[in-house]
Amino acid sequence: MNETRLRFEVVVVGAGPAGLAAACAAAENGCRTALVDDTPWLGGQIWRGQQAHPANPKAARWVERFRRAKASLLDQCTVLGPADRRTLLAEHPDGPRQIEWERLILAAGARELFLPFPGWTLPGNFGPGGLQSLAKHGWPVAGKRIVLAGSGPLLLAVGGGLRKMGASIVSINEQAPLSRLISFATGLLAWPAKLAQAARLKWTLRGTPFRCGVWPVGAEGGEQLRAVTLSDGRRQWMEACDLLACGFGLVPNVELPLALGCQLDDEFVRVDPWQASSVAGVYAAGELTGIGGADAALVEGEIAGLAASGKEEAARRLMARRAAWRRFGADLGAAFALREEVARLAAAETVVCRCEDVRFDRMKSFAGWRDAKLQTRCGMGSCQGRVCGAAARVLFGWGMESVRPPVLPARVESLCADFLTDQSPVRK
């Protein structure tokens, strides 16, 4: 078997803004550094594809800085979990990789939160960020009628992006009430760059209805989505569309940190001022530690990279900037907090676990995630609970109890590569 063993002083998992900044900081300070990412591109969710077609100057600067920093890039390399205390097991198209680290920086980012409603499994329903990523990589959206729904600043950003690609945006529907968004927007006055960004988006999206306090209650179509039903709590109406982009914000990808034994605070990885986690030598940065956007991720990544290189003084100088971005993240979270109606959209027969087709009424009869898993196989299919586990947290208040490696589906030969310790760190 083509099994490769690699050794580095600093290993960074995730090549989004947080991981790029961490890898640059570590490599520029003389550490033998590797940046590992499961995609074929640099930049994570926000900057993916920028390597080939640099359109965003900030992304281009970071990609260039990364090139100069002379860290090793291990792309298309999915980290499956810990092989032993200081080694990660990863999967590459050419075969398994064992990656040894002295300091490990986790920057695995976040994914979208999907909440089930009748019809949400129809082809044609995407996460907004997901549709945007697919469209950047060739998914045809020109001329398509698209409804956006759910929650968060991503709805507007994606709506603007899709419109520029020639889509016809039918409407954008944010579940948060207008009153909360107004106070958030007022707060934006302190963030001129964000305000300018918002103004540009508003211009791109002129003429598109943007509604607050509206959420999806159903999607129609046989084998393909044709229309979505929306509600403002008093009345319901249907809008015809070709595609629905619906997501309720972001949730952190904590599977790998959990498999390594890192403790969480609520749903995020707990870190100290140096971005160090509860496990010695393991740091975390970016959306893993809180949803704050790309700028928060960059500064956290840089602090983690500096701390992992023993440059505490330089790291300390960035802490005020981090505090400011964390405040921005907290304001964002408060403005877009989910209303309770969106946790009650599933009907009895609505599929909650898409991998195993487990329906809402079956799942809700259990006391917790572990029981439901054992009895119904929910969360045990190929996504390993990444979609329904995050939903179950909102629907039923169930926490994720444990994570067994592999944290992402692996091909069999990677698993046979000796080990895979079957430890199940329990969430504190």
Next chain:
Amino acid sequence: MADQIQLRVNGKTVSVTAGTVVAAAVAQAGQTRFRRSVQGEARGPLCGMGICMECRVTINGQAHGRSCQTLCQEAMEVRTDE
């Protein structure tokens, strides 16, 4: 002018620009259903970032490829619904 790549989706030839992912080539071929769920429901991509597994297709004979994370290559053979 960007390079064009030719591949086949369920036997139908599609021509895509370099940097296109397999999921997008499937959509360009006019196919909306990527697979059937365990109870036979039609499914297609959801997350676009490699975590939901709803976009799985057979790529060059290898089943369960995540089409949203795989770049198109010349002469690739893609099959849905397997």
